[in-house]
Amino acid sequence: MTESTYAGPRTFADAAELRAAVGTHLGHSDWHQVTQEQVDLFAEATGDHQWIHVDPERAASGPFGGTIAHGYLTLSLVPMLSQQVYAFEGLRMGVNYGSDKVRFPAPVRVGSRIRGGVEVLSLEPGGGGERLTTRVSVEVEGGDRPACVAEVVSVLVW
Structure with missing residues (x-):
């Protein structure tokens, strides 16, 4: 198992402090294990019941050797990972x-652990506040490619 390097969130006092972090990698979240229950609940919420996600018996002989998380489930975990x-x-x-340039380069096997790494790309006035763009890379423990890479756009109002 990979040891946790999670040190808690880096806290910014204001937009100027955040603007100074543009171009830097802020760190990684703690590891989060993806469970079959989580995948099943996501399938129920979205109506996406494809067998590669919800049928462990059939998926065992499928292309991934077991069930995998929906790509959009992985993307939906980005806020939880980022707030860490x-x-x-x-x-x-x-x-x-919104999100820009979302990609799913590798699957997330059920039972595996993921974490998010966050890089600050830009902070610009917009949307009634400051428009923050970060690149979040969701890594699979022991994997050689990220499971999800997304440019995430938020509007912040101080």
Whole structure:
């Protein structure tokens, strides 16, 4: 098992402090294990019941050797993973604005552990506040490629 290097979120006091972090990698979240229950609940919520996600018996002889998480489940975990990497003091509101350049280079096998690494790409005025763009790479423990890479855009209002 890979040891945890999670040190808690890096906290920014204001937009100026965050702007100074543009171009830097902020660190990684703690590891999170993806369970079959989580995959099944996501399938139920989205109506995506493809066998590679929800049928462990059939998936065992499939292309991944077992069930895998939906790509969009992996993407939906990005906010949870990111909040372990960075936080804000005195923020009145933060909202998701969207995601750009989302890719799923590798599957997430059920039972594996993932973590998110966050890089600050930009901070610009917009959306009634500051528009933050980060690149989040979701790694699979022991994997050689990320499971998900997304440019995540948020609007922050102090």
